[in-house]
Structures are given as C-alpha cells and as structure tokens.
Amino acid sequence: MAGKIATSMVSTLLRGVNGIQSTPAAVKPRLILQLYDIENCPYCRLVREALTELDLDVEIYPCPKQGERFRPEVTERGGKAQFPYLVDPNTKVEMYESLDIVAYLFETYGQRELPLKWRAGKLQTLGSMLASAPRVKRGTQARAGAQPEYMLELYSFESSPYARPVRELLCEMEIPYILRSCGRTRLLEWILPPLRKRLNITPNSELENRRVLQDTEGKVSIPYLYDPNTEQGMFESEDILDYLGATYAA
Numbered sequence: 001m002a003g004k005i006a007t008s009m010v011s012t013l014l015r016g017v018n019g020i021q022s023t024p025a026a027v028k029p030r031l032i033l034q035l036y037d038i039e040n041c042p043y044c045r046l047v048r049e050a051l052t053e054l055d056l057d058v059e060i061y062p063c064p065k066q067g068e069r070f071r072p073e074v075t076e077r078g079g080k081a082q083f084p085y086l087v088d089p090n091t092k093v094e095m096y097e098s099l100d101i102v103a104y105l106f107e108t109y110g111q112r113e114l115p116l117k118w119r120a121g122k123l124q125t126l127g128s129m130l131a132s133a134p135r136v137k138r139g140t141q142a143r144a145g146a147q148p149e150y151m152l153e154l155y156s157f158e159s160s161p162y163a164r165p166v167r168e169l170l171c172e173m174e175i176p177y178i179l180r181s182c183g184r185t186r187l188l189e190w191i192l193p194p195l196r197k198r199l200n201i202t203p204n205s206e207l208e209n210r211r212v213l214q215d216t217e218g219k220v221s222i223p224y225l226y227d228p229n230t231e232q233g234m235f236e237s238e239d240i241l242d243y244l245g246a247t248y249a250a
C-alpha cells in the first residue's frame with residue numbers, strides 16, 4: 001500500500017495546487033452531470049479538476065480500455081470512443097474535448113470568467129500528462145467484476161493521493177459511482193484528519209458534502225465510500241480497496 005500512495009503522491013505533487021481547492025459554482029445543476037471517464041487519462045483528469053474547483057458532483061461511468069460496460073454508450077451517443085465525454089441532462093448538451101468541457105462548466109455553472117490557468121489549457125494538458133506517468137499501470141485497463149445494483153458514492157477531491165487509488169479500482173472494475181465533490185475552502189482543512197483530531201479542530205466547511213460527512217460520520221476524511229447496496233460506509237483508502245475487492249471482484 002505504501003508504494004501505491006507514494007506514486008499517487010508524486011502525481012498529486014506534479015499537479016501542484018490543481019484539483020484541491022473549491023470556489024463553489026454560482027449555480028448547481030438540478031440534475032446531476034454525467035462523465036464517461038478513464039481515471040488515469042490526462043484529459044479526463046482536467047475535467048475532474050474543474051469539477052472539484054467548481055464543487056460540482058458528477059456520476060462517473062468508467063470506461064477503461066477493454067471495458068464493455070459503458071464504452072459502447074459513448075460511441076452510440078457521440079459517434080466515437082473518446083474520453084472524457086460529458087452529458088448534461090439539464091441542457092441536453094453532450095460533448096467531447098476536455099478543455100471545451102472545462103470552459104462549458106465554468107460558463108454554465110461557475111458563471112465566472114475562465115481562470116487564466118484554464119485559458120492556457122494546453123499547458124494544463126501537458127502537466128496532466130506528466131501526472132499520469134507515475135500511475136501508468138493503474139486506472140486504465142478493465143478487470144472483471146460484478147456490477148452493483150445501485151451507484152456507490154465516493155467523497156473525494158481530485159488531487160487527493162488517497163482517493164486516487166480508490167477511483168482507479170472503481171474504474172478498472174467499471175463500477176459506476178457518484179463522485180461527491182469535497183475540495184478545500186479553508187486553511188484548517190489542509191491539516192490532516194489525525195492531527196485535526198489530536199488538536200481538537202473541526203473546520204467549519206463551506207461545502208455541503210463536507211458538512212454532510214461531518215454531521216453523519218463525525219469527521220471529514222477523504223476518501224469516504226458509501227455503498228447503498230450493502231448500506232456500508234467507510235473511510236481509509238486501504239479498507240475501501242479491500243472492501244471493493246471482496247465485494248465486487250470476479
């Protein structure tokens with residue numbers, strides 16, 4: 001496990017401050033957005049970073065290579081197997097192209113000017129490619145697994161080194177899930193949960209998903225997985241990976 005987190009940490013460091021902090025969108029979509037996604041795809045990462053930055057939830061439909069569950073839907077809807085592919089049931093917009101999707105999200109829901117870093121989008125693409133390198137064997141190829149009846153929910157922010165291995169496994173197993181956005185808005189949220197506990201600090205988060213976790217589970221620690229199929233909820237990436245393997249691996 002230590003090795004898994006070490007290379008995930010390298011990916012996080014390579015993305016600097018991207019995909020960590022949130023400034024919530026002016027308008028939240030009435031119906032949840034849908035993203036056809038490959039976890040370690042550098043282009044898909046950019047869209048997920050923007051979702052964290054705007055504090056938007058999304059349904060993730062994993063489309064790893066050799067995957068058979070959701071990839072055909074993208075070819076049917078858009079005409080080609082290319083990822084990311086966004087479906088917005090509110091506006092009926094469906095689109096390819098990561099940087100176009102980011103611009104669409106900022107315009108439609110952020111209702112604010114596209115930040116400078118996204119206007120230099122090609123640089124972001126390059127940086128995201130570098131961040132994919134340390135995890136090159138993970139979160140890309142399908143592996144056999146059972147499909148849960150109801151969607152799992154993952155509380156995560158894009159650049160969390162601990163949430164990444166969980167998203168990778170969900171992708172490989174083609175398990176669709178609701179990605180609950182949990183970026184940081186407060187300085188105190190940078191203090192890791194065990195130290196927060198020791199110092200008796202409870203950051204009063206601006207974000208609804210963080211408040212839900214605090215109120216229902218008594219703490220905020222990322223990742224947190226809730227599986228409505230078994231009514232189990234759990235923190236700790238290692239426990240979540242074991243749970244997914246034991247519950248859904250073929």
Ligand SMILES: N[C@@H](CCC(=O)N[C@@H](CS)C(=O)NCC(=O)O)C(=O)O
Binds near residue numbers: 038040082084096
């Ligand atoms: N310019 C596109 C590039 C997207 C792209 O090339 N995605 C790769 C995955 S990293 C893809 O769809 N490959 C086809 C496949 O996985 O089957 C964008 O920015 O969205």
